[in-house]
Amino acid sequence: MPPEEAHRIEAHIDKLLAERGMTLTELADRVGITLANLSILKNGRARAVRFSTLTALCDALQCQPGDLFTCHPAD
Amino acid sequence: MLESLRRPDWLDELRRLLGIAVVLSGIGTAVSTVAVLAGRPVEVTVAGSALALPALPAGVSAADGIPLRLDDPTAAQRGWELLSTLPGYALLTLALVLLWRLTGQARRGDPFTVDVARRLRRLGLLLVAAGPIVWVTEFLGDFALSAGADTGGVYATLDLTAPAAWALAGFGALAVGEIVRRGQAMRVELDGVV
Numbered sequence: 133m134p135p136e137e138a139h140r141i142e143a144h145i146d147k148l149l150a151e152r153g154m155t156l157t158e159l160a161d162r163v164g165i166t167l168a169n170l171s172i173l174k175n176g177r178a179r180a181v182r183f184s185t186l187t188a189l190c191d192a193l194q195c196q197p198g199d200l201f202t203c204h205p206a207d
Numbered sequence: 208m209l210e211s212l213r214r215p216d217w218l219d220e221l222r223r224l225l226g227i228a229v230v231l232s233g234i235g236t237a238v239s240t241v242a243v244l245a246g247r248p249v250e251v252t253v254a255g256s257a258l259a260l261p262a263l264p265a266g267v268s269a270a271d272g273i274p275l276r277l278d279d280p281t282a283a284q285r286g287w288e289l290l291s292t293l294p295g296y297a298l299l300t301l302a303l304v305l306l307w308r309l310t311g312q313a314r315r316g317d318p319f320t321v322d323v324a325r326r327l328r329r330l331g332l333l334l335v336a337a338g339p340i341v342w343v344t345e346f347l348g349d350f351a352l353s354a355g356a357d358t359g360g361v362y363a364t365l366d367l368t369a370p371a372a373w374a375l376a377g378f379g380a381l382a383v384g385e386i387v388r389r390g391q392a393m394r395v396e397l398d399g400v401v
Contacts, residue, residue, distance in 0.1 A: 169401045179399025 140176065140204040145174040148193045162192040218314045226305040232303055236296040240289060249280040249288045251352045254360025272362040283334040284355050291348025295369070298334075302376070305330045320388040327384030331377045347388075365367020 149159060156174065160167045172178045173185075186197055191200060193200070243249065255269030263269070277284055309326045342365075350363040 165209045178401040181401050185401055
């Protein structure tokens with residue numbers, strides 16, 4: 133397991149939702165996860181993402197994993 | 208038919224078993240202590256070589272330790288008897304109580320918690336640390352009891368089985384505690400997985 137430290141991944145769910153005119157609730161329904169878990173992912177509080185969740189997100193938002201996340205460089 | 212049988216909750220079954228063991232151990236300890244204090248005859252082992260035994264057949268000799276019974280033990284002998292038996296019973300009862308409470312807590316809620324891991328660690332350390340102390344204390348009690356029998360021969364053995372059993376139980380509790388701790392850490396990790 134990697135050491136416990138804050139990650140530098142930013143999720144762009146808000147931006148993708150806005151571009152597609154979709155709400156967070158609709159996305160949660162399409163992906164099949166709870167709104168609470170989707171909020172955790174959106175707000176950067178998730179510690180890991182399952183490939184199955186990522187696949188469902190990409191399907192629902194018609195995008196690639198790289199469109200969803202950005203890794204910011206360390207200071 | 209198998210479907211109709213109740214699927215056992217092994218944690219609950221263990222807790223019940225531990226509950227019975229706690230009661231029996233507690234009663235056994237209390238009854239034994241009261242009996243010794245009240246003057247119950249005390250069994251003591253002395254060196255066989257020091258006893259003048261009646262004519263034994265050829266090729267037969269007294270063993271190293273000969274059990275005798277003190278029908279009217281003195282206060283000191285009663286004290287030594289308690290010292291040679293009570294610490295083991297007390298530690299066993301205490302360990303059973305701790306384990307009983309621990310299984311109760313694990314059964315009521317989530318077994319993979321920091322508190323359950325901490326309690327298991329505490330139990331393990333208690334057994335590992337107190338086991339040898341109990342062992343030596345009981346040996347001293349046996350030695351003093353044997354010496355106090357005034358037969359001219361003292362007999363007491365340092366049986367390695369007892370500390371080995373305490374250590375095994377203690378390290379077992381420590382290992383299970385570590386499993387619970389890692390399970391709890393994994394739970395924290397999984398809680399953050401979306």
